[in-house]
Amino acid sequence: MGFREDVKKIKALTDENRLAIMLALQHGEKCGCDLLEELNITQPTLSHHMKILADSGLVDYYKEGKWMHYSISADGVREFREMIGSYARCDCETDESVSCGCKEKK
Amino acid sequence: MGFREDVKKIKALTDENRLAIMLALQHGEKCGCDLLEELNITQPTLSHHMKILADSGLVDYYKEGKWMHYSISADGVREFREMIGSYARCDCETDESVSCGCKEKK
DNA sequence: TATAAACATAGATATATTTCAATGTATCAA
């Protein structure tokens, strides 16, 4: 099972600061210094979070001189949502023939 | 910001066993004993994970005699995906006028 | 070259999470 990679990607969104960063990037790219002003965290902490978001594929980045520019990855977002959808889904027409073994234990 | 609750919900899917449980429930409800047979974990560990999934709203349950019956919550899944989509999204037509402050520092 | 700015890395600490063994509770059956 390749759950480990998916868990790692989903963990990108399990931190309040990283959620705030995703919202901050929704209207276009920003550099690290801009993000630092919006979030009450230190620069090393921001660096830590941006690495996690970039590794997940949700955030793209490029370096321009001294500045790192971050933006939401449209492809990353699409793939992320598809991946989430593969777990957060249900076959709503429940097939009783595959229901649980307790039925037979009665 | 109400990020804390969303982080808590997203954490429901950041464990390999809980992802396996979501897949195991995709074709209909199952009782705890069935899930125990599929997952190489102890009963208290399963109980722990089911509580987290139920608290997130992704999984419904009811008790029937000795047995707990678990199933995917269609409403929970829909709300979960909408919540994820509020963070994993981008306004793809980037408005340059709102780009980051570094532009002016040059 | 020397300095400053932006960012990354290393190390330490506090907290959170996963897991299990042991035990408790509720339900059913003999």
Place this chain on the structure above:
DNA sequence: TTGATACATTGAAATATATCTATGTTTATA
């Protein structure tokens, strides 16, 4: 009533995570 089954709770141990301070690296500028 007694024993067995299914599940929950408690407490402990190992691991992971978030955060900071201190420091290193890269780039631009005086």
